[in-house]
Amino acid sequence: MARKWSISASDSREPPHAPRRKTDSVLNLLGRRIVTGEYAPGDQLPTEAELGKRLKVSRPSLREGLKVLSVKGLVESRTRRGTHVRQRRDWDLLDPDVLRWMATGKPDPELLISLLEVRAIIEPAAARMAAQRAAPAQIAAIEQAYHAMAASLPHDVEACCRHDLELHEAIIDATGNILLRRLAQAIRTTLLAFFRLSANARESYENSLKEHWAVAAAIRRHAPAEAERAMRLLLAGTARDTAPAFAAPVGHKRRRTRASQPEKSDPQAKQTREERNDPEKAAT
Amino acid sequence: MARKWSISASDSREPPHAPRRKTDSVLNLLGRRIVTGEYAPGDQLPTEAELGKRLKVSRPSLREGLKVLSVKGLVESRTRRGTHVRQRRDWDLLDPDVLRWMATGKPDPELLISLLEVRAIIEPAAARMAAQRAAPAQIAAIEQAYHAMAASLPHDVEACCRHDLELHEAIIDATGNILLRRLAQAIRTTLLAFFRLSANARESYENSLKEHWAVAAAIRRHAPAEAERAMRLLLAGTARDTAPAFAAPVGHKRRRTRASQPEKSDPQAKQTREERNDPEKAAT
DNA sequence: TATGACAATTTGTCAGACAAAATAAGAAAC
DNA sequence: GTTTCTTATTTTGTCTGACAAATTGTCATA
Numbered sequence: 288m289a290r291k292w293s294i295s296a297s298d299s300r301e302p303p304h305a306p307r308r309k310t311d312s313v314l315n316l317l318g319r320r321i322v323t324g325e326y327a328p329g330d331q332l333p334t335e336a337e338l339g340k341r342l343k344v345s346r347p348s349l350r351e352g353l354k355v356l357s358v359k360g361l362v363e364s365r366t367r368r369g370t371h372v373r374q375r376r377d378w379d380l381l382d383p384d385v386l387r388w389m390a391t392g393k394p395d396p397e398l399l400i401s402l403l404e405v406r407a408i409i410e411p412a413a414a415r416m417a418a419q420r421a422a423p424a425q426i427a428a429i430e431q432a433y434h435a436m437a438a439s440l441p442h443d444v445e446a447c448c449r450h451d452l453e454l455h456e457a458i459i460d461a462t463g464n465i466l467l468r469r470l471a472q473a474i475r476t477t478l479l480a481f482f483r484l485s486a487n488a489r490e491s492y493e494n495s496l497k498e499h500w501a502v503a504a505a506i507r508r509h510a511p512a513e514a515e516r517a518m519r520l521l522l523a524g525t526a527r528d529t530a531p532a533f534a535a536p537v538g539h540k541r542r543r544t545r546a547s548q549p550e551k552s553d554p555q556a557k558q559t560r561e562e563r564n565d566p567e568k569a570a571t
Numbered sequence: 572m573a574r575k576w577s578i579s580a581s582d583s584r585e586p587p588h589a590p591r592r593k594t595d596s597v598l599n600l601l602g603r604r605i606v607t608g609e610y611a612p613g614d615q616l617p618t619e620a621e622l623g624k625r626l627k628v629s630r631p632s633l634r635e636g637l638k639v640l641s642v643k644g645l646v647e648s649r650t651r652r653g654t655h656v657r658q659r660r661d662w663d664l665l666d667p668d669v670l671r672w673m674a675t676g677k678p679d680p681e682l683l684i685s686l687l688e689v690r691a692i693i694e695p696a697a698a699r700m701a702a703q704r705a706a707p708a709q710i711a712a713i714e715q716a717y718h719a720m721a722a723s724l725p726h727d728v729e730a731c732c733r734h735d736l737e738l739h740e741a742i743i744d745a746t747g748n749i750l751l752r753r754l755a756q757a758i759r760t761t762l763l764a765f766f767r768l769s770a771n772a773r774e775s776y777e778n779s780l781k782e783h784w785a786v787a788a789a790i791r792r793h794a795p796a797e798a799e800r801a802m803r804l805l806l807a808g809t810a811r812d813t814a815p816a817f818a819a820p821v822g823h824k825r826r827r828t829r830a831s832q833p834e835k836s837d838p839q840a841k842q843t844r845e846e847r848n849d850p851e852k853a854a855t
Numbered sequence: 856t857a858t859g860a861c862a863a864t865t866t867g868t869c870a871g872a873c874a875a876a877a878t879a880a881g882a883a884a885c
Numbered sequence: 886g887t888t889t890c891t892t893a894t895t896t897t898g899t900c901t902g903a904c905a906a907a908t909t910g911t912c913a914t915a
Binding site: 618619620634648649650651652653654 | 894
C-alpha cells in the first residue's frame with residue numbers, strides 16, 4: 288500500500304535528494320505515468336479529490352502539479368468534464384521533464400529518429416559556428432571534455448558517455464547562441480538515456496575517439512568547414528552504432544515509410560550527394 | 572487546418588482582456604512584468620500574501636501561477652528567502668509563453684540574432700527533408716499557404732506575414748519530425764512579432780514572393796538540393812530586409828564581436844564558400 | 856419526440872490555519 | 886571584542902473545509 292512517490296529512487300541525476308516539495312513529487316509521478324502510457328491519451332484521470340486521497344496530498348498541492356502538467360501539454364482540465372490526458376502530438380517535446388519521462392520508458396522510435404535528425408542538422412552547423420567564434424576558454428572547455436572522455440574510456444563507459452555529452456554541449460555553448468544552448472539542454476537527458484541503451488558503447492567509443500578529436504582540433508584551429516565535416520563524420524558513426532539497438536521495435540507508429548520517396552528517383556540526387564554525405568540517411 | 576491546438580495555458584489568440592482562469596491571468600501578468608524587466612533578475616518580489624492582495628487573488632491561485640513561472644525558469648522560491656527573479660540565462664527560451672512575453676517588450680538583439688541563426692540552420696535542412704518526404708496533402712498545404720500569401724499581398728501585409736509563417740511551418744510539418752515541429756511552434760510568435768516590426772515589409776514581400784515559390788516548387792518536384800538552396804536564398808533575403816530594423820539597438824550585450832574571427836584568416840575559407848553561400852553571414 | 860428546467864458533479868476559487876525551513880537577532884562563553 | 890550557540894521571526898509549503906461556476910445528465914412537460 289505504501290505508494291512509492293520517491294522519485295529520487297529512479298532519478299540518476301540527483302540521487303541524494305528526497306522529494307522536498309510534494310507538488311513536485313505529484314508532478315513527477317503523474318507525468319511519468321502519463322508518458323509511459325499508464326494513463327493513455329484521452330483517458331480521464333480520477334477526480335482531484337480521489338487523486339489527492341490516493342497520492343496522499345491535499346488538493347492545492349495536487350492542483351499545482353496538475354497545473355504544471357497542463358502547461359507541459361500532458362493534460363487538460365475543464366470544469367465538470369474532469370482532467371483528460373492529451374494526445375501525444377500536444378505534448379511539449381522540448382520540455383526537459385517530458386523528455387526525461389519519455390526516456391525512462393521504452394524507447395520511442397519516432398522520437399529517436401527525430402532526435403538523430405535534429406542532431407544531424409544542428410551539430411555540424413554548431414561546430415562550424417564554434418570554429419568561427421569560440422573564445423579561448425570555450426576551446427579549453429571542449430578539449431577538457433575530450434580528455435576526460437579519453438581518460439575514462441577503457442574502464443568507465445558511463446563516465447565516457449557523460450563527458451561525450453559535455454563535449455557536444457561545450458561546442459554548442461561556444462556558438463554563443465542562446466536558443467541552441469537551450470535546445471541542447473532539452474535533449475541532454477534523452478540523448479544520455481539512448482546512449483546508455485547502446486549495447487556496444489565501448490567499442491563504439493574506441494572507434495570514434497579520434498573523430499571526436501578531429502572536431503575539437505578543427506575548432507581550435509578556427510577551421511569552420513573542417514569542423515563541420517568532422518562533426519558530420521562523427522555523427523554518422525554514432526548513428527550507425529546506435530541505430531541497431533532500436534532496430535527491433537521499429538515499424539511502430541511512423542506515419543509514412545521513410546523510403547517512400549527513394550532518392551534515386553530524384554533527378555537532384557547526384558548533386559545532393561556531392562554537397563554532403565548525408566548523416567541522416569544512416570540514422571534511419 | 573488544425574491550428575486549434577494551443578500548448579500553453581494562455582494562447583496568443585486570446586484577447587488580452589478575457590483571462591478566464593485567475594491563475595492564468597496571474598501567470599501572464601507576472602511573466603510579462605519579469606520579462607520586460609519590471610522585476611529585474613535577482614529582485615525579490617513581494618511575499619505571496621502581499622502579491623495576492625495586490626493582484627486580488629487568493630494565495631492558492633497565486634501559487635499556481637508562481638509555480639508555473641518557476642518551471643519556466645523565471646523565478647525561484649525558497650522558504651524564508653522569498654521568490655526571486657532568476658537570471659536571464661535560466662529562462663526557458665523555448666517556452667512559447669516566455670518568447671511571447673519577450674516579443675512584447677523591446678526587441679532583444681541577442682535573441683533576434685540567435686533566432687535568425689537557428690532559422691538559417693533549421694529551415695534549409697527542413698526544406699531538404701520536406702522535398703524528400705512530403706506527402707501530397709502536405710505539399711498542398713505548403714502551396715495553399717503560398718497562394719494565400721500572394722493573394723493578400725498588396726493590401727494586407729499583416730495577413731501576408733501570417734501566411735508566410737504558415738508556409739514555413741507547413742514545410743517543417745512535412746519533415747515529419749516531431750521535435751522540429753515543436754521548435755517551429757515555439758519560435759512562431761517571436762518571429763511574427765519581429766516580422767511586424769520590419770518596416771518595409773511590403774516591398775520585402777514583393778521581392779521575395781518568387782523566392783517563396785521556388786522553395787514550394789522544389790518541394791513539389793521532390794528536389795531536395797534545390798529546395799535547400801532556394802530556402803537559403805529566401806532566408807538570406809529575409810535577414811537582409813529584417814536586420815536594418817534592429818541595427819540601432821545592437822551593440823548591447825553580445826559577448827564578443829561577431830567578426831572577431833574573420834573567415835579570410837581561415838585556410839578553409841574557400842572550401843567553405845564552395846559548399847554553401849553562408850546565409851548566417853547576412854544575418855549578422 | 857422534442858424541449859426546457861432542474862439537479863448533480865467536477866473543477867475553479869477562496870479563507871484561514873499550521874508546519875517546516877532558513878535567516879536574523881540575541882545571549883552566553885571565550 | 887569576537888565567536889558560537891540558542892531562540893525568534895519571517896516566508897514559503899501544506900492542509901482543511903467550504904463555496905462558486907460551469908457543464909453535463911436527467912426528468913418532467915408540451
